Amino acid sequence: MPEMKLPTRAEDFAEWYNQIVLRAELADYAPVRGCMIVRPYGWNLWENITEALDRRFKRTGHVNAAFPMLIPRSFIEKEKSHVAGFSPELAVVTHGGGEELEEPLVIRPTSETIIGHAYAKWIQSYRDLPVLINQWNSVVRWELRTRLFLRTLEFYWQEGHTAHATREEAEAETRQMLDIYTDFAVTEAAIPVIPGRKSASERFAGADETYSIEAMMGDGKALQAGTSHHLGQNFAKAFEICYLDRSGVLQHCWTTSWGLSTRFIGAVIMTHGDDQGLILPPRLAPFQAVITPIFKDDQEKAGVLAAAEKLLAALVDAGLRVKLDAREGVSPGFKFNDWEMRGVPLRIEIGPKDVTKESVVLARRDRLGKEGKQFAPQAGLAATVTKLLEEIQRSLLSRALEFRKSNTVETSDYEEFKSAVEKGFALSWWCGDSGCEEKIKEETKATMRCIPIEQAGGSGKCVYCGRPAGEKSIFARAY
RNA sequence: CGGGGCGUAGCGUAGCCUGGUAGCGCGCUUGGUUCGGGACCAAGAGGUCGGAGGUUCAAAUCCUCUCGCCCCGACCA
Structure with missing residues (x-):
């Protein structure tokens, strides 16, 4: 497919x-x-x-x-x-x-x-x-x-x-x-x-x-x-x-x-987002977690759904935004992929084995595969989920921050500047002259995004014209 | 507005060159078997081929006009 x-x-x-x-x-x-x-x-x-x-x-x-x-x-x-x-x-x-x-x-x-x-x-x-x-x-x-x-x-x-x-x-x-x-x-x-x-x-x-x-x-x-x-x-x-x-x-x-x-x-x-689809930060996600029930026959279905409903109620009572995906005729595997594509931060799997063991499987959206999966007891699940969501929220921020860092170059000359804006941000001394800004745009398609409030201090030479500059600016190609 | 691409079933498309009255995949409906990482079988429903005009015995297909959408650029949150 x-x-x-x-x-x-x-x-x-x-x-x-x-x-x-x-x-x-x-x-x-x-x-x-x-x-x-x-x-x-x-x-x-x-x-x-x-x-x-x-x-x-x-x-x-x-x-x-x-x-x-x-x-x-x-x-x-x-x-x-x-x-x-x-x-x-x-x-x-x-x-x-x-x-x-x-x-x-x-x-x-x-x-x-x-x-x-x-x-x-x-x-x-x-x-x-x-x-x-x-x-x-x-x-x-x-x-x-x-x-x-x-x-x-x-x-x-x-x-x-x-x-x-x-x-x-x-x-x-x-x-x-x-x-x-x-x-x-x-x-x-x-x-x-x-x-x-x-x-x-x-x-x-x-x-x-x-x-x-x-x-x-x-x-x-x-x-x-x-x-x-x-x-x-x-x-x-x-x-x-x-x-x-x-x-x-x-x-x-x-x-x-x-x-x-x-x-x-x-x-x-x-x-x-990643190649699998959307990843929503837990604090903004419409659904912070989706419960995916797993069963083979009607008997299993009854037990699993009853347990899932109970968990849903407990999680919702704890103030969490949770959906129970009880769709018929769609396999669990399909649901996994579907909710991953739609960016739900956490998946809660519950099947017959979990019902017996009074546990669930938690799968993090930010870490796909085995690495992001863990078993958790049904008792006190709301607290476990809340904590995990906070951790996902933190990890998304630090991942994004890391990405920005690794794609930001504090440029020392125009050549370096040009290659920096090919794939990220250039943080560069800029004299403040709109002529330089215009030339840079023409030559590199990068625009002056902002002069960050936070400045490391010091002074240098404008990355384009070499005249004295008191502040560093962010240049990048922009949406 | 300039450049490129495209309009055929809900979605994605084949057919167009070389006219002969529309096919496939997904989805949908029903029944059955499945179900711990994108299931399978069977039977169905669904199309004025973007629109208008023309050529022709005959147009999704050829010609003219027209409408719309997507992508790239100029403009911009």
């Missing part, structure tokens, strides 16, 4: 990725080019992502709201670099109720403008600040080339929009959210990310400063997994978001915005 096998990552990484998304039933193509249907398994993963993030947002004082999807086109045009950045990819509604609209409406590509409009009405005094609002929604950007999860015309995300009295406070907020994304990626998704600052050319349209978390995918390419923007007073001035300060002087606010999208699912797939 050759069609059951996925292409390997080495053979064709892009095809491997597509096949996983479709076959693991994370998403499907929609009838409109570039749009996707997120299937229940994929949406469940997204729900777990949203819960983990939302918890962090609320803990830091943010509240959720919902702003409209349709935005007057004139709004987009109010902030000059915002227009320039977004107009080529706008979807525009020109008709409604059978009539041509007086003013076309754009389907939000992001909500700075409409939220800016609202903030201008709501904010009067320094006492109204800060405003810390987030919304979970979808946005539309008319991209030319799309890929499931990584870049779709419509994508789901959260966008946080905050307004502050001072530059310092807005900067602190921007950095706080970057830290939250970093913590989320590392803790929940076991994806090591590099938080850093974007170059001017990679900045969000309308931002003074853009920060991002950058992750290395299984093919060595970089993926921007979340962004946090310090918008300065640009939108405050365009939308007249003003407040009266303590001394009675009218001031413009300082605003921020930050977002993380369903693209993150792409990051999970490409960070942890």
